[in-house]
Amino acid sequence: MTSGTITADTARSRRSLLFPSVVSGLVLGVAGGLLAAFAVSRFASGDRALDQVVVAGYAGWTLCFFIGVGAFHHPVRWGFGRAEPTHREERELAGEGQGAWRYFRFTTDHKVIGIQYLITVLVLFLVGGLAAALIRLEQSQPGARFLPPSTYNTVVGVHGIIMIAATIIMISGPFGNFIVPIAIGARDMAFPRLNALSYWLLFAAIPVFLSTFALGGFDTGWTGYAPLADQAPAGMDAYAFTIVLFGISVAIAAVNIITTVVTLRAPGMRWSRLPVFVWGIMLSVLLGMIAFPSFMLAEVMVLCDRVAGTSFFVSAFGGSQWLYEQLFWFMGHPEVYVIALPSLAVVVEMVSVFSRKPVFAYRTVVGGMIGIALVGCIVWAHHLYTSGANTPFDGPFMLTTELISVPTGVVFLVAIGTLWRGKIWLTVPMLFGIGALVNFIIGGVTGLYLADVPTDEVFHGGMFVAAHFHFTLVGGMVFGFFGACYYWFPKMFGRRLNETLGRWHFWLFEIGFYGVFLPLFYAGLHGEPRWLAYIPPKFAGANLIASMFFGLLIAGVSVFGYNIVSSWRSGPVAAANEWGGNSLEWTVPSPVPLENFETLPVVTASPYDYGGEASGPEVTGPSGPVTAPATEA
Amino acid sequence: MSAVQAERHPQPVSEEVFRARRARVGVLLLILADAIMMIAAFASYGYLKALNTEATFRPAGEHAPSPAGGLVVALLVAAGAVAYRAMVVPGAGTREAGGRVRGGLALVLGLVTVALAVQCWLMAAGLSYAVPVHGYASMVILLAGLHLVHLALTAVATLLLFGRTARGLLIGRGYLVEAAGYWWYYVAVLGILVWVLGALA
Numbered sequence: 001m002t003s004g005t006i007t008a009d010t011a012r013s014r015r016s017l018l019f020p021s022v023v024s025g026l027v028l029g030v031a032g033g034l035l036a037a038f039a040v041s042r043f044a045s046g047d048r049a050l051d052q053v054v055v056a057g058y059a060g061w062t063l064c065f066f067i068g069v070g071a072f073h074h075p076v077r078w079g080f081g082r083a084e085p086t087h088r089e090e091r092e093l094a095g096e097g098q099g100a101w102r103y104f105r106f107t108t109d110h111k112v113i114g115i116q117y118l119i120t121v122l123v124l125f126l127v128g129g130l131a132a133a134l135i136r137l138e139q140s141q142p143g144a145r146f147l148p149p150s151t152y153n154t155v156v157g158v159h160g161i162i163m164i165a166a167t168i169i170m171i172s173g174p175f176g177n178f179i180v181p182i183a184i185g186a187r188d189m190a191f192p193r194l195n196a197l198s199y200w201l202l203f204a205a206i207p208v209f210l211s212t213f214a215l216g217g218f219d220t221g222w223t224g225y226a227p228l229a230d231q232a233p234a235g236m237d238a239y240a241f242t243i244v245l246f247g248i249s250v251a252i253a254a255v256n257i258i259t260t261v262v263t264l265r266a267p268g269m270r271w272s273r274l275p276v277f278v279w280g281i282m283l284s285v286l287l288g289m290i291a292f293p294s295f296m297l298a299e300v301m302v303l304c305d306r307v308a309g310t311s312f313f314v315s316a317f318g319g320s321q322w323l324y325e326q327l328f329w330f331m332g333h334p335e336v337y338v339i340a341l342p343s344l345a346v347v348v349e350m351v352s353v354f355s356r357k358p359v360f361a362y363r364t365v366v367g368g369m370i371g372i373a374l375v376g377c378i379v380w381a382h383h384l385y386t387s388g389a390n391t392p393f394d395g396p397f398m399l400t401t402e403l404i405s406v407p408t409g410v411v412f413l414v415a416i417g418t419l420w421r422g423k424i425w426l427t428v429p430m431l432f433g434i435g436a437l438v439n440f441i442i443g444g445v446t447g448l449y450l451a452d453v454p455t456d457e458v459f460h461g462g463m464f465v466a467a468h469f470h471f472t473l474v475g476g477m478v479f480g481f482f483g484a485c486y487y488w489f490p491k492m493f494g495r496r497l498n499e500t501l502g503r504w505h506f507w508l509f510e511i512g513f514y515g516v517f518l519p520l521f522y523a524g525l526h527g528e529p530r531w532l533a534y535i536p537p538k539f540a541g542a543n544l545i546a547s548m549f550f551g552l553l554i555a556g557v558s559v560f561g562y563n564i565v566s567s568w569r570s571g572p573v574a575a576a577n578e579w580g581g582n583s584l585e586w587t588v589p590s591p592v593p594l595e596n597f598e599t600l601p602v603v604t605a606s607p608y609d610y611g612g613e614a615s616g617p618e619v620t621g622p623s624g625p626v627t628a629p630a631t632e633a
Numbered sequence: 634m635s636a637v638q639a640e641r642h643p644q645p646v647s648e649e650v651f652r653a654r655r656a657r658v659g660v661l662l663l664i665l666a667d668a669i670m671m672i673a674a675f676a677s678y679g680y681l682k683a684l685n686t687e688a689t690f691r692p693a694g695e696h697a698p699s700p701a702g703g704l705v706v707a708l709l710v711a712a713g714a715v716a717y718r719a720m721v722v723p724g725a726g727t728r729e730a731g732g733r734v735r736g737g738l739a740l741v742l743g744l745v746t747v748a749l750a751v752q753c754w755l756m757a758a759g760l761s762y763a764v765p766v767h768g769y770a771s772m773v774i775l776l777a778g779l780h781l782v783h784l785a786l787t788a789v790a791t792l793l794l795f796g797r798t799a800r801g802l803l804i805g806r807g808y809l810v811e812a813a814g815y816w817w818y819y820v821a822v823l824g825i826l827v828w829v830l831g832a833l834a
Contacts, residue, residue: 301771
C-alpha cells in the first residue's frame with residue numbers, strides 16, 4: 001500500500017471517505033442552516049426578526065457542519081460504550097493511506113492540520129489583500145471614485161478583521177501545528193481530535209464571515225465598535241458570530257498546544273533546552289487564551305443586543321460603549337503580542353541557524369518573551385485615551401505601554417547579539433528575518449508616540465496610526481511569517497522553494513511596503529484622518545504614491561504564490577536537514593512520516609550548540625549539499 | 634556538540650501516566666480559559682453598575698432574579714460536586730468500586746439534569762424583562778445564560794462518563810473521572826458566585 005493512494009477497496013469504505021468529510025459537512029451545514037433559519041422565521045417578528053433568523057441560521061450551519069464533517073463521531077461513540085480505538089484506527093483517523101483526500105476530512109495528524117492552516121491562512125491573506133487593493137484604489141484619488149462610502153466601510157472592516165485573524169494564526173496555526181510536536185520530540189499533539197476541531201471551527205467561520213456581503217455588510221470597521229454595531233445591518237451578525245467561532249477555535253488550539261508542550265516533551269527536553277520557537281508559540285497561545293475570551297464575550301453581548309433587545313452598549317438604557325472598548329482592547333492589544341511572539345521567535349530561531357551561532361543569552365530571550373506576555377496583559381487602555389472615558393488609569397497605562405518596549409528590546413538585543421560576529425548565511429528566510437527586525441523597529445518606535453497621552457491625542461485618529469500598525473503587523477510579523485514559510489517549506493513539503501524567486505519576493509515586498517507606508521506616515525503627520533472614504537485633496541499626492549507602490553506588493557506576493565505552487569509541484573527535492581539546523585525537526589525525513597519518529601529521540605544538549613568542535617556541518621551555499629548535524633557518539 | 638541523539642529508548646513515562654497528566658492539564662487549561670470569560674462577565678457587571686450611565690442601569694422597580702430559584706440551582710450543583718467527590722472519584726477506574734461509581738454518576742447526572750431544568754425554567758419564566766432590556770437585566774440574562782451553558786456541558790460530560798462506566802470501559806481510566814471532577818467543582822463554585830451576585834444585587 002503506497003502513500004497517496006486511496007486504499008479503500010470496497011464501496012463501503014469509499015462512501016466512508018465522503019462521509020464524514022468536508023463535502024458532507026458543507027451539504028449538511030447548508031441544509032441545517034437553512035432549516036434553522038426557516039424554523040425561526042416562523043416565530044420571529046419585529047425589527048429584530050432578520051437578526052434572529054440570521055443567527056439561527058449560523059447556529060444551524062455550525063452544528064450541522066460539525067455533524068457532517070464527523071467531529072462528533074468519536075465523542076458520541078466513546079460515550080455510548082465503544083472500546084478505545086486501536087492504534088490502526090488512530091492511524092486511519094490521522095489520514096493514513098488517504099492521499100490528498102485527508103486534507104478534506106476531520107484528520108487528526110498534526111502535519112495535515114498544519115498544512116490545512118497554511119493554505120487557509122494564504123487564502124485569507126488573498127481575500128484580505130484584495131480588500132486592501134480596493135482600499136488603495138479608492139484612496140488613490142480624492143472623492144468617491146470607485147466604491148460607495150458604505151461599501152468602502154465594509155471593505156475596510158473586512159480587510160482589517162480578515163488580516164487580523166490571519167496574522168493571529170499565521171505562525172501558530174501552520175508551524176505551531178506542524179513543527180512544535182516534532183521540535184519537542186512528540187508523535188502528535190496531546191489532543192489530536194481537539195486539534196482538528198480547532199481547525200474546522202476556523203473553517204466553519206469563513207463562510208459565516210463572507211456571508212456579510214449578502215447581508216448588507218458592516219460599517220463599523222474591523223473593531224466592530226458598539227453602539228454602531230447594535231445599529232448596523234444584518235451583516236454585523238456575521239462579524240459577531242465569526243468572532244465567537246474564532247474565539248472558541250483559538251481557546252481550543254491554545255489548550256492543545258500548551259498541553260502538548262507541558263506533557264509530551266521527549267526525554268531530556270528540559271525547559272532550558274526548548275527551542276525558542278516553541279517558547280514563542282506556547283507563550284503566544286497562552287496570551288491568546290487569556291485575551292480572547294473578553295472579545296468573544298463582547299460579541300456575545302453584541303448578538304444579545306441585536307437579537308434579544310438587551311442594552312449592554314446602549315447608553316440610554318444603562319449600557320456603555322466604553323464597556324465594548326474595554327472588552328475589545330483587552331483582546332486587541334495583547335493580540336499584537338499574540339502575533340509578535342511567534343514571529344520574533346521564528347526570527348531568533350533563523351538568526352541562530354543562519355549565523356551558525358548559539359542564541360545569544362537564551363534565558364534572557366525566553367525571559368524577554370515571558371515579559372512581553374505578562375506586560376502585554378496590562379496595556380490595553382491606551383487605546384481609550386481619546387475615547388472620552390478620561391479614567392485616572394491613563395497615566396499608569398502610559399507607563400505600562402512604554403514599559404513593554406523593554407522586554408521587546410531585550411528580544412531584539414538577543415537577535416542582534418546572535419548575529420554579531422556570526423558566520424552569516426544570507427538565505428531567503430534570513431533576509432526576511434533581518435527585514436522583520438528592521439521593519440519592526442520602525443513600527444515599535446512610532447508606537448511610543450501612541451503610548452504617550454499627549455502625542456496620542458494628536459495622532460490617534462490619523463493615518464499615522466494606520467502606518468504604525470502596518471509597520472508592526474506586516475513589516476515585523478508578516479515578514480516573520482514569510483521567513484518561516486521559506487525556512488520550513490522543505491520540511492513540510494519535501495521540496496525546496498526557488499531561491500531567486502524568493503529574493504525577488506523579498507525585495508519587491510520590502511520596497512513596495514516602504515513605498516506604501518512611509519507616505520502614509522507623512523500624510524498622518526500632516527493630519528490626514530483615517531476611516532475616510534474621501535481623502536482630502538491636500539493628501540492626494542501621498543496617497544497616490546502609496547497606491548502606486550501597492551503594485552509592488554501585489555507583484556511580490558504573486559511571485560511568492562507562483563514560487564509556492566511551482567516548487568510544490570516540481571521543485572528540487574529537499575534534504576532532510578536543509579539548513580544544517582540542530583533542532584529535532586531536522587532529524588526526521590522530509591516529508592515527515594506519520595507519527596514523526598520511528599523511535600523517540602533523547603535530547604542531550606541545547607538545539608543551539610553551534611560553534612563547538614562537533615558542531616554541525618559547514619554549509620556551502622543555498623543549494624549546496626547539507627548533511628545532518630553531527631550526533632553524539 | 635549536537636542537540637539530539639536518536640537511539641532506541643523506552644517511552645519516557647508510562648502511557649497511563651502520560652494520559653493522566655494530559656487529561657489534568659487539558660481540563661485545567663479549559664477551566665482557565667472559561668474562567669477568564671466569566672471574570673470578564675463579572676467585571677462587565679461591575680463596570681456598568683459603577684458607570685450607571687444616565688442613572689438607567691437599573692430603573693426603580695426592575696425586579697431581581699428569584700433568589701430561591703437561584704439557590705435551588707446552586708445547591709443542586711454544589712450537592713452534585715460533593716457527591717462526585719465523595720462517591721465517584723474514590724476508586725474510579727477500579728473494578729471493585731464499579732457499582733459505587735456507577736451509582737454516584739447516576740446521582741450526579743440526575744442532580745445536574747434537574748439543575749439544568751430549573752435554570753431553563755428560571756430563565757423562561759423569571760427573567761421576562763420588557764424590551765429594551767436595561768443594563769442590569771441584560772447582565773442578569775447574560776450570567777444566567779452562561780451558567781445554563783455550563784450546566785449543559787457538565788450534563789453532557791457526565792452522561793458520556795456514565796455511558797462508559799455502565800459498560801465497564803473506565804477500568805484503569807480513573808484519571809478521566811478525576812479530571813472531569815475539576816470541571817464539576819468549577820461549575821459548582823461558579824453557580825454559587827452567580828447566585829450570590831444575583832441575591833446581593
